[in-house]
Amino acid sequence: MDHLFAAVVLAALRYWTPLVLAAMGGVLSERAGVINIGLEAMMLGGAFAAISGAQATGNVFLGIAAGVLVGGLIGLLHAALTQALRVPHILSGVGLNLGALGLTTYALRQAEASGTALATPVRLSPEAMAAAAALLVAIVWFVLARTALGLRLRACGENPEAARSAGISVERLRYGAVTASGALAGLGGAALALAGLGAFTENMTAGRGYIALAAVIFGRWNPLGAAGAALFFSLGVAGEITLQTLGMSRIIPPDFLTLLPYVLTLIALAGIAGRSAAPAALGRTD
């Protein structure tokens, strides 16, 4: 039984790492006032770049760097679309998600057609990656809650006019926050690809960006809360996988088991009444 418990926890941590990294990105972006449903694109782009980078260089750290870079660039694009062009945040995010899915799938097909798989033998230790993610949670919390930079960032999310009249360059801070958000989600994608399969597959994030955003809301836009929410969901997934391997799928249809973590999240989200914890200016484009 102890062995089983340890297996569930380890599986949960593996699932948690990419999720919580994207969720930290979500917290940064949304506390600055920019809705980031594009986390999915940033994760997927990060995963793709991480595998390609590691494959090309044979170096896992260069792979990670490529993932962070591409995630950050997609974040920068989201910032430009929402801040400079005033595109509604959801629209920009969904557009990025569709674009990233299309581009990575196309590139994957091209590679397969030419007879090469997007795969690399280099691997990242899942335990080390989970520890790094935990450290990043602490850093994001500290920056937001304890530094002058964090105060300014939160001011941009609550009342950008007030921030502006205090001499703060709201757009510049948001560019920074959303780019950092993309870099974190890109790192999440890199962790997903390099600590797991070691290969890029079509739509390999499979909605994790959306789940990360749900964790942000469930965690009431607090980094620690979002990390806890991501852990809750990860335990659900790990429990489901364990139930499958224990042969429960002979009693309960496997599709229902797969639903389990999502249903848990829905129930948890429904239990959070109102949106009173959301940054007051979240998503405004005026």
Add this chain to the structure above:
Amino acid sequence: MAGIIPAMRPDSRGATPSVSLRGISVAFGPVAALDNVDLDLAPGTRHAVVGENGAGKSTLMKVLFGLLRPDSGQVIIGGQPLRFASPRAAIALGIGMVHQHFELIPPFTVAENVVLGAEPGAIGGVLDRKAAEAAVAALAQESGLPIDPAARVEDLSVAAQQRVEILKALYRRARVLILDEPTAVLAPSEARDLWAATARLSEAGSTVVFITHKLDEVIAHADTVTVLRRGRRVLSSPIVETSPAKLAAAMIGESATAAATASRPIPTPPSSSAATEGKGSSAGVLSVRGLTVRERRGEVVVDNVSLDLRGGEILGIAGVDGSGQGELIETLAGLRTADKGKITLMGQDIDAFSVAQRRAAGIGYVPEDRHHRALVLPFSVEENVVLGRHRERLYSSKAGLLKRGTITGFLQERAAAFDVRGATPGTPARALSGGNQQKLVLARELSRKPAVLLASQPTRGLDFAASAFVHDALRAERDRGAAVLVQSLDLAEVLALSDRVAVMLRGKVVAVLKRAEATEAKIGALMTGAGT
């Protein structure tokens, strides 16, 4: 990032600079908001800028604070022409502005709001809360603006929030302080405290420039005054050389003076209260019993309120901002759900009624926020005037198609009756002036001859003439026999309109007075909880 705190340099706390605006012109599209305006502010003085709505007062102040770049003209501060218009440049030169709508961050503490953007220590470093709170406490002490630096701004009264705004400017070493209608939201005693603080500031050598509508404030608290009318400067004078009559004449123009003062909303006891008291049959149109309303966070905003509204009377609600008067009216209109209590309209229990059902049952509603609650700005005037009645068979067919012709006819009839200028069919409501928008709202709300009319701050942001029109319309409703409930933050307005005055404080109705008993001093004391 590090470069945005120039005002924190210790050497920048120099003498107060002189300020000159020369030939400032600003146009919004074809409309000239400011036309060749000059303004001079001598160090250590208090200067009032007065004028009607739309005269260009706020626009002029925005130019001075760098929020607006003038089309022509110069801003000269301390002898140096200001080249780049931005609040940052203005702040660096020692100019601070307190906007009419505060720019505070409610969940942040007082100290966080004050130091935001100019925090002690490095930007990437740890925010030293203790140092920030100590600095704010010292500044509050020094400037006579009492505040708790650790309190959350959302928990503060409006007057305290205003003090936070002033401290924000002073923390950035402002020596020229711009106050945009500073007393509009204050009770009389709070206004006295504010004026005392501005007197101390000017004695210490700072310049204070304030916008106001209230001429008694100008006479009592300014050294010099500038009057704007339709974007032009029509008068600049030391206070000792002017008088309220001269200022009023300059504000509204010589020819219009007689007409405007005749219909100006000044406190006069309602004329027809004696006559309406005779209508005994119309007693108790709307009865409210033990009404309690909670905000989403659970805070009680309307606390066990009981009121009786009779036909043929205007019941005015006085109170400082945030006393629950707005929430009370929204609850009666059906926009908020009561926690407890009973609302009865002409003997019918309407607690469970939706907004539409309440309107059908005879409630008319003039909301506080014209732009969001009363009108759909991008919609045409005819769509707005029929809004809420559009389902009536008169205006739409069984199939749900609007009868355009009938609606246009309805608009023309209503616009003529309420003197809504510029309301030609097809014009978006956005294109009307504030006064005409409010007339359009009244035209719609009164078209059903409501038994009860609810009005929240019905003349907010309107000029004299439009305010007088709205007041006359409310009185006409009263004389028709309707029960009228009006809440306003402007005590003079409440006194001018009401047959009875209810005073609200922290969600409770603390007193209901007959008009004859309701003196400004008495109500002012009740509003602030200073006594009976």
